[in-house]
Structure formats: C-alpha cells, structure tokens
Amino acid sequence: MSAAVSGLVSANLESFGELCAVLEQLHKKKRHRPEQNKILANFFNNVRLKMTNSEGGKDATFFPILRLLLPQCERERNPYNLKEKKLGSLLVKVLSLNPKSIDAQKLINFSSVHSSTQESDFAWVAYFVLKNRFVQKSSILSITDINEMLDNIAKADVENKGILLDEVFSYAIRKLTAQEFKWFLRIILKNLKLEMSENRILGTFHPHATELYQTCSSLYEVCEKLKTSNILSGTESSDEAVVKLFLAVKPMLSERLDVTNIHQLPTSITYHIEDKFDGERFQMHMENGKFEYFSRNGRKYTKKYGSTYDSGSLTPDLKDCFSTDVHNFIIDGEMMGWHKRDQCFGCKGMSYDIKTITENSSYRPCYCVFDIIYYNGKSLICDPEKGGLPLKERLNILDTLFTDVPGVIQHSKRSIVKDSTDVLNALNAAIDNQDEGIVVKDVNSYYKPNKRNEGWYKIKPEYTDDTMVDLDFVVIGADEAENKRQGRAKSFHVACIDVKPGGARWVCVGRVAGGLARAERERVCAALQPHWRASRRAPPPPCLHFNKETPDFWVLPEHSIVFQVRATELIRSSSFGAPYTLRFPRVMCVRTDKLVSDVMTLQEFNQLVSTRSPVIKLSRKRVNETQLNQMQPMTLRRRVANLPQVSERFRTKTTGDVQVVSKALLDRKLCVISDEEDCKKVDLVKLIESHGGKHVENPGPDTWCCVVGRMTPLAKKRIEIQELDIVTASWLRSLPPSDTLCSLTPLNMLSMKRETRWQLSLDYDSFGDSFKDEIDENVLNKCLQNMQQSIYPTTKEKLKLDEQLFGDNNPFSFLRSCTIHIAKSPLHRLLAKMYGASVSDDFASLTHFVIPRDTSSEDVQNFKNDLNVKIVSDEWLEACFQEKRLVNDLDYIM
Numbered sequence: 001m002s003a004a005v006s007g008l009v010s011a012n013l014e015s016f017g018e019l020c021a022v023l024e025q026l027h028k029k030k031r032h033r034p035e036q037n038k039i040l041a042n043f044f045n046n047v048r049l050k051m052t053n054s055e056g057g058k059d060a061t062f063f064p065i066l067r068l069l070l071p072q073c074e075r076e077r078n079p080y081n082l083k084e085k086k087l088g089s090l091l092v093k094v095l096s097l098n099p100k101s102i103d104a105q106k107l108i109n110f111s112s113v114h115s116s117t118q119e120s121d122f123a124w125v126a127y128f129v130l131k132n133r134f135v136q137k138s139s140i141l142s143i144t145d146i147n148e149m150l151d152n153i154a155k156a157d158v159e160n161k162g163i164l165l166d167e168v169f170s171y172a173i174r175k176l177t178a179q180e181f182k183w184f185l186r187i188i189l190k191n192l193k194l195e196m197s198e199n200r201i202l203g204t205f206h207p208h209a210t211e212l213y214q215t216c217s218s219l220y221e222v223c224e225k226l227k228t229s230n231i232l233s234g235t236e237s238s239d240e241a242v243v244k245l246f247l248a249v250k251p252m253l254s255e256r257l258d259v260t261n262i263h264q265l266p267t268s269i270t271y272h273i274e275d276k277f278d279g280e281r282f283q284m285h286m287e288n289g290k291f292e293y294f295s296r297n298g299r300k301y302t303k304k305y306g307s308t309y310d311s312g313s314l315t316p317d318l319k320d321c322f323s324t325d326v327h328n329f330i331i332d333g334e335m336m337g338w339h340k341r342d343q344c345f346g347c348k349g350m351s352y353d354i355k356t357i358t359e360n361s362s363y364r365p366c367y368c369v370f371d372i373i374y375y376n377g378k379s380l381i382c383d384p385e386k387g388g389l390p391l392k393e394r395l396n397i398l399d400t401l402f403t404d405v406p407g408v409i410q411h412s413k414r415s416i417v418k419d420s421t422d423v424l425n426a427l428n429a430a431i432d433n434q435d436e437g438i439v440v441k442d443v444n445s446y447y448k449p450n451k452r453n454e455g456w457y458k459i460k461p462e463y464t465d466d467t468m469v470d471l472d473f474v475v476i477g478a479d480e481a482e483n484k485r486q487g488r489a490k491s492f493h494v495a496c497i498d499v500k501p502g503g504a505r506w507v508c509v510g511r512v513a514g515g516l517a518r519a520e521r522e523r524v525c526a527a528l529q530p531h532w533r534a535s536r537r538a539p540p541p542p543c544l545h546f547n548k549e550t551p552d553f554w555v556l557p558e559h560s561i562v563f564q565v566r567a568t569e570l571i572r573s574s575s576f577g578a579p580y581t582l583r584f585p586r587v588m589c590v591r592t593d594k595l596v597s598d599v600m601t602l603q604e605f606n607q608l609v610s611t612r613s614p615v616i617k618l619s620r621k622r623v624n625e626t627q628l629n630q631m632q633p634m635t636l637r638r639r640v641a642n643l644p645q646v647s648e649r650f651r652t653k654t655t656g657d658v659q660v661v662s663k664a665l666l667d668r669k670l671c672v673i674s675d676e677e678d679c680k681k682v683d684l685v686k687l688i689e690s691h692g693g694k695h696v697e698n699p700g701p702d703t704w705c706c707v708v709g710r711m712t713p714l715a716k717k718r719i720e721i722q723e724l725d726i727v728t729a730s731w732l733r734s735l736p737p738s739d740t741l742c743s744l745t746p747l748n749m750l751s752m753k754r755e756t757r758w759q760l761s762l763d764y765d766s767f768g769d770s771f772k773d774e775i776d777e778n779v780l781n782k783c784l785q786n787m788q789q790s791i792y793p794t795t796k797e798k799l800k801l802d803e804q805l806f807g808d809n810n811p812f813s814f815l816r817s818c819t820i821h822i823a824k825s826p827l828h829r830l831l832a833k834m835y836g837a838s839v840s841d842d843f844a845s846l847t848h849f850v851i852p853r854d855t856s857s858e859d860v861q862n863f864k865n866d867l868n869v870k871i872v873s874d875e876w877l878e879a880c881f882q883e884k885r886l887v888n889d890l891d892y893i894m
C-alpha cells in the first residue's frame with residue numbers, strides 16, 4: 001500500500017529538503033514549544049495551500065509527510081530493524097571506510113553515553129563524520145522518493161536482502177545532502193529528537209487528529225479521514241468513531257488507586273472487581289475466520305499467534321469456541337503465559353516473553369479477555385452518541401461471544417463490589433496469591449481509547465505504604481547519564497553485604513534509577529563524584545561482585561551511601577551478582593543514618609528467595625481496614641457521595657464508657673470527617689455518643705449530618721460538593737445537653753444538601769438570620785459577616801459577568817476559570833493571580849499543575865503518578881500572559 005499512498009501527494013509538491021529545513025527549525029526551537037507549534041502549523045498550512053491549488057490536490061493526503069514527521073507511529077511498513085550499531089557497520093561498508101579508521105570507529109562504536117556532547121545522537125555523529133563525503137549540495141529528492149527508499153529498507157529486512165540495503169544506502173548517500181541524510185537516519189531510528197510529542201504534532205496538524213489516531217493507531221486512516229477536500233467542504237468531524245477491523249484501537253487505561261482511598265469512589269456507582277493479569281495487553285480482531293493481533297502500541301503479532309485457524313500458536317486452538325452468529329469482532333484483553341505442564345499462569349517477570357515464545361517454551365499463550373470494542377459491524381466504544389455501550393452491556397455481548405477454553409482463551413472473572421471490604425478482601429487475596437493486584441471498573445463506564453481517568457482503577461499492593469518490604473542496599477556502581485543535568489549517574493547499582501571470614505564482599509542485586517527527587521539525586525551524585533572509578537579504566541576490585549552487568553563507574557562501599565529500596569518483585573536473573581534481581585525498584589530514601597555494614601546481608605536476601613520460584617513478590621503485608629480510613633489527600637480525585645461503611649470491627653470506637661447525658665442527638669447518625677487540632681476524632685465521637693447519637697465511619701443516606709474540624713482536602717471537597725449537611729466541630733463541642741432533639745441552623749453549617757437548604761430557607765434569610773427566633777450579639781456578628789462575604793460574587797458569577805462584558809475572552813482575567821498550582825516561579829504566581837487564576841496548593845481542586853519546562857521526564861512521570869490533574873509546562877502560562885487569553889493547554893501538557 002505504501003508506495004501507492006506515497007504517490008498520492010505529488011512528488012513535486014514537497015521536496016524532502018523543504019521538510020528537512022522545517023525539521024531543522026523545529027530542532028533549534030526545541031525548548032520553545034509555542035514557536036515550534038507556529039513553525040509546524042505554518043508548514044502544514046503551506047502544504048495544504050499547495051495541495052488545494054494543485055490539480056487533483058484536494059484529494060491529496062498528508063500521509064507521506066506525516067509518517068516522516070512521526071516515524072515512531074509508523075505501522076504501515078514493516079519494522080526496519082536497524083539500530084545504531086547495525087547502521088554504523090552498514091555505513092562503514094557502503095562507504096568502504098577502513099574499519100580501523102577513526103571515522104569508522106566513531107560509527108561502529110557509537111554510544112550516546114560516551115559521545116562528547118550531550119546533544120549528539122547517532123545521526124548527528126554520522127553527519128559530522130560523513131559530511132565531507134556527500135557530493136549532493138542541494139536537495140533533489142522528493143518525499144515520495146524517501147518513502148520509497150524506506151519501503152525498500154523495510155522490505156530488505158523482511159526478505160533479508162543485505163544487497164537491497166546496501167543499494168538503498170549508497171543511493172541515499174549519492175542523492176541526499178549531508179543534512180538530509182542526518183534526518184533520513186533519524187527517521188529510520190524513529191526518533192527525530194524534536195522533543196515534540198505525538199499528540200502535539202497531530203494536534204498541530206488538525207484538532208481532531210489525536211482523537212482519531214487513538215481509535216485507529218493508523219496515520220494513513222487519520223489522513224484519509226482528514227483529507228483536504230473534507231476539511232474544505234467541512235465534512236470532517238471526529239464524531240464518527242473510526243473503529244475499523246484490523247486497525248488497532250489504542251486501549252483504554254486504568255487509573256492508579258491506593259486501596260486506602262477506596263472510600264473516595266462514589267457509592268452511587270456500581271463497580272466490579274477483576275483480577276489484574278500480569279501479561280501483555282493485546283487486541284484480537286476477527287472477521288469470518290481471519291484474525292489479527294495487536295500489542296498495546298499497535299504492533300501486529302498475527303504471525304506469532306496465527307491469522308487463520310491453520311496457523312500460529314493460538315488461533316488454531318480457538319476453532320470451536322466462538323458463537324456461530326458472530327461475523328466479526330474486536331476484543332481486548334491480556335495475553336498471558338500458561339504453563340503447559342503445571343496448568344497455571346506465569347507472570348511478566350518470568351523468563352519468557354509472551355510476544356516471542358516458541359513451541360519449545362514451557363508456556364503457551366492464553367488470552368484473558370476483559371472487554372469488547374466492536375461486534376458484528378458495530379463499534380461499541382466511546383459515548384452513546386457514537387454508538388458506545390456501557391461496560392455492563394459490552395460484557396453481556398462478550399459473555400455470549402465465546403466459551404472458555406482453559407489455557408487458551410478465558411473470560412476475565414468479575415464480581416460486583418458491595419462495599420469497600422470486598423475490594424480489600426480481593427486485594428489481600430491477590431497479595432496472598434502473589435498476584436499483581438486487582439482492577440476495579442465502573443460498570444457504566446464507556447470505553448475511551450487511550451484514556452486513563454474514565455472509570456477503571458488498578459489497585460496494586462505497592463500503591464499502599466506499609467504493604468511492601470523495603471530493603472536497604474549500598475550503592476556500589478552507577479551508569480552514566482546521557483543528560484547530566486541531574487548529576488552524573490543515570491542509575492545506581494546496589495548491593496547487599498556478604499560477610500566472609502576473610503572480609504566482606506558486596507554482591508550486586510540490581511540497578512535502581514527512579515525514586516530520587518531531582519535535588520536529592522544531584523546531592524547523591526555530588527557526594528559520590530570524588531570516589532567514582534570508571535570501569536573502562538580500572539576494572540572493579542574482587543570485593544565488588546557485579547557479574548555480567550558491570551556499571552560504567554564503581555565505588556567502594558566505604559565511600560558510599562545506603563539506599564532504602566522498594567521493588568515489586570525479585571526475579572531470577574543471571575545478570576547481577578545475586579541470583580535474583582529487583583523488578584521495578586525505586587529509591588524510597590537515602591539512609592544517611594545507616595552504616596554501609598548495616599545493609600541487608602546476602603543471607604537475608606537468600607531467605608527472601610528461598611522458595612526458588614522464578615518471581616518473588618515483595619508485597620508481604622496485607623492491608624487492614626484501619627488503613628482504609630487513613631485518607632491520602634494527594635490522591636483525592638473524585639467526587640464523594642454516599643460512601644460505604646467499613647466493617648464493624650474497624651470503626652472508630654470509644655472505650656465504651658461514655659455516659660449518655662443528653663438526647664440532643666438521640667439515635668441520630670453522625671459522621672466525623674476530620675478532627676480538630678486540640679480534639680481527636682475519638683473525642684468527637686465520644687461527644688456524639690454522650691448526646692445519644694451514633695457515629696458512622698462514612699456518610700450514607702440515613703446520616704443526619706457530618707462534622708468537620710480541620711479543613712483537610714477531603715473535608716473541603718465534601719463541603720464544596722454541597723451534597724451533605726456538614727456542621728463545624730466547634731458546634732458539636734458547644735452543643736448543650738438537652739432532653740429534646742437539637743436542630744441545625746444555617747450559621748452552624750459549612751455545607752447543606754438541597755432539601756436542608758430549602759427547609760431552612762423557610763425559617764432563615766440568606767444571611768442566616770432567623771425569621772422567628774431572637775438573636776444574640778454573637779449570632780448577629782455572624783450574620784453580618786455573611787452579608788459581607790455575600791457582597792463578593794462567586795467565581796461562577798464572575799465568569800458569567802466576564803462573558804456578558806467581554807464575550808469569549810476577558811483580557812484582564814482570562815485565567816479566571818483556572819485553579820493552578822505553580823511549582824516554582826513567584827512571578828508566574830503573581831501574574832496568574834493578577835489575571836484571575838486561583839493559585840492553590842490544594843491538589844484536589846486544581847485544574848492545572850504548572851512545572852518548569854526543563855523538569856526531568858522522571859520527575860514529570862512521578863507527578864503524573866501522584867496527581868490526577870493536567871501537568872503543564874510553564875510555557876503555557878507564558879503563552880497565556882503573552883496572548884492575553886486562555887491559550888489551549890493541550891500543546892503544553894508534559
């Protein structure tokens with residue numbers, strides 16, 4: 001297809017040289033996102049203009065260009081299977097360089113780590129080494145030519161024709177300029193080094209392109225759908241879901257949830273629990289007996305698993321399992337390894353890769369299906385307007401689609417959640433079984449491609465403090481960072497101590513990269529810097545046992561420090577000194593208080609792995625219900641409505657010696673949301689009981705009211721949503737004993753539900769002044785305070801006013817709708833406030849979390865893990881300030 005497609009845009013329309021010039025500009029402006037966007041948008045507009053003005057150009061497609069701009073999204077061509085090492089040797093061969101020459105050595109032994117400047121990738125090194133050998137000084141090849149050359153490279157790999165490769169490369173060297181060749185190499189390596197995300201490039205191309213790409217993972221389809229003629233005639237829209245058989249849909253993702261925050265899920269919603277399978281996400285497409293398999297990032301694995309019932313390692317076993325009235329479908333699930341002899345699942349850390357296992361492996365693929373995307377010609381995803389069905393209805397279809405064949409294809413089992421105890425029990429069962437965790441899903445959620453916050457939650461033990469066993473290791477090595485901004489080390493090799501009669505030996509157990517905050521990493525690197533020894537110059541001494549994975553630098557423990565490390569599992573490995581290594585490790589803290597001789601001993605480490613199972617889970621401790629009550633404000637995400645009660649034995653209890661002295665709260669249920677600085681929760685509960693009331697752990701429909709002391713994020717959230725009656729803890733503390741039930745007045749309340757508000761409005765005015773009761777000085781003061789407050793309009797009212805006065809954009813308060821946390825710049829904070837933003841440190845209520853543009857990707861990832869809020873670069877704010885309007889933040893999402 002690709003050659004034909006390449007021809008659709010006229011060869012003369014765009015030369016590769018012009019594209020390279022744009023790429024150069026984008027590369028130069030890589031720290032200036034808005035400028036990059038402008039450059040790219042201008043380029044697209046120019047091409048669009050040329051297309052419409054050219055004969056038949058209205059039907060021309062951007063695909064040949066877009067696939068060069070987004071080489072990492074290339075799915076129409078086979079993989080090139082050319083990495084730096086192979087490319088280096090190929091160039092040396094094609095250019096007939098003396099392999100021992102300095103230039104040839106630079107190409108053959110290229111390593112991004114050891115190259116002289118931070119910016120240099122292989123293409124850049126090749127450019128400098130080879131630029132004088134290029135004869136072509138100006139551009140002569142078109143985009144079509146380049147695509148054809150790439151087709152040939154992909155073909156050469158499939159057909160294993162080295163000659164074809166040599167031909168393409170010698171042609172490229174003769175016909176391309178040195179600069180074009182540099183970009184040609186970057187396209188082959190699928191990394192243009194522009195620091196522009198897929199979404200940003202697609203978003204600049206067309207506002208609907210990103211969404212379309214999520215549903216089909218095909219640039220070709222995106223370009224077809226957004227052809228110039230459609231754009232001009234206004235017929236294009238993203239409303240039509242482009243789910244097509246045999247085109248991969250980007251899978252829906254799960255949001256991380258710490259089980260101790262489970263109460264924060266609204267109880268008005270029904271959830272079910274499923275096992276969290278520890279395999280590889282796969283989609284299966286089928287039409288009339290023809291199958292395709294796609295991995296999570298849209299790569300085809302059909303050859304492996306089989307395109308028909310006659311081929312592959314999975315499809316032949318599916319022959320009789322599908323219902324007879326199904327013609328086509330797309331299903332979503334996890335490809336697991338099934339141990340043929342032991343008849344059980346393996347997990348990802350084990351010594352097989354489900355994508356590449358062969359017949360000889362002890363494992364075979366078993367597809368565990370948890371969703372359906374497409375059924376008998378109809379897409380079932382996205383919102384109802386687009387034909388989407390809620391999960392429970394999709395699952396009704398899925399249940400009838402096939403019958404389980406154990407070890408081949410299985411439905412993911414699910415159970416409806418009745419209360420938080422169910423979730424806890426399921427997680428603890430997963431911990432006991434050494435499983436990865438559980439997944440909790442809103443049964444009414446719609447399938448949203450590539451979306452993470454749409455009703456699916458993954459709950460793993462490691463998200464909860466205290467369930468994991470932390471291990472103390474000493475740093476004995478490091479690998480060098482390509483980018484030295486955060487210090488010299490990219491990752492650290494950590495070891496346990498093996499105490500021997502002749503002296504200690506340090507046995508490396510693995511490598512850890514994540515977990516350290518930027519400043520801390522810098523501090524660690526600075527402290528170790530004087531003691532690092534490069535392994536290339538001086539091999540590590542025998543007391544440091546590394547095995548195959550020798551670090552770039554080693555350090556003696558006496559000069560080193562201790563890391564407290566948390567990992568999800570230990571997996572068998574022959575790469576490091578110990579027979580098991582750490583899976584997904586991260587540094588929890590630097591133990592400056594610990595001597596290196598106090599780290600874990602090899603003996604202790606071996607005890608952990610004494611079962612000899614290939615994977616040892618490090619989540620040892622179960623979660624108990626008391627932990628469920630410890631809210632974690634940082635991950636507070638969703639609206640809280642009627643919440644489930646925790647089981648009786650874990651409720652906050654008084655000692656039982658409370659004397660009931662009043663009937664003010666007789667038989668009423670109250671829920672204490674937060675305590676007061678000087679009055680613990682248990683004391684507030686005692687007060688409730690002394691008035692004859694009952695304390696409940698979570699508010700439900702029969703809860704009379706809630707009590708708030710300290711303004712915790714949870715308390716704020718509950719007050720904000722105005723769905724509960726909430727009184728202040730000071731009201732409870734000053735409640736006088738009484739023989740009759742007390743009543744609530746607006747002045748004591750932080751929040752009211754609608755019915756209460758309506759009822760009280762009969763007796764009180766909007767400032768809390770009673771129509772019938774006399775008031776004292778104290779009450780009068782409070783009413784006056786309310787009057788003052790109510791003079792100021794709410795944000796909502798201000799927004800309305802903005803709209804009336806300024807239409808779409810109020811140039812003086814364009815940030816009014818935003819609640820922003822600004823990590824660094826005080827100036828930005830000031831300006832943001834000046835332009836109407838609420839600047840806040842309350843992570844639960846943020847619309848944007850603004851961080852400096854040069855924040856490391858690791859830190860960005862950490863923020864993403866911890867916060868459910870848009871994380872944007874500070875360039876977004878600058879763009880807003882500059883343009884005096886609320887600039888679309890999409891381009892600035894980190």
Ligand SMILES: Nc1ncnc2c1ncn2[C@@H]1O[C@H](COP(=O)(O)OP(=O)(O)OP(=O)(O)O)[C@@H](O)[C@H]1O
Nearest residue numbers: 253254274275276277278280281334370412439458
């Ligand atoms: N029952 C299930 N429902 C949905 N996803 C599941 C289920 N079981 C396993 N998964 C897998 O869990 C993955 C998410 O969990 P995990 O955090 O381990 O993966 P990740 O790749 O590290 O992160 P993420 O996929 O969330 O970016 C999903 O992509 C999916 O492949």
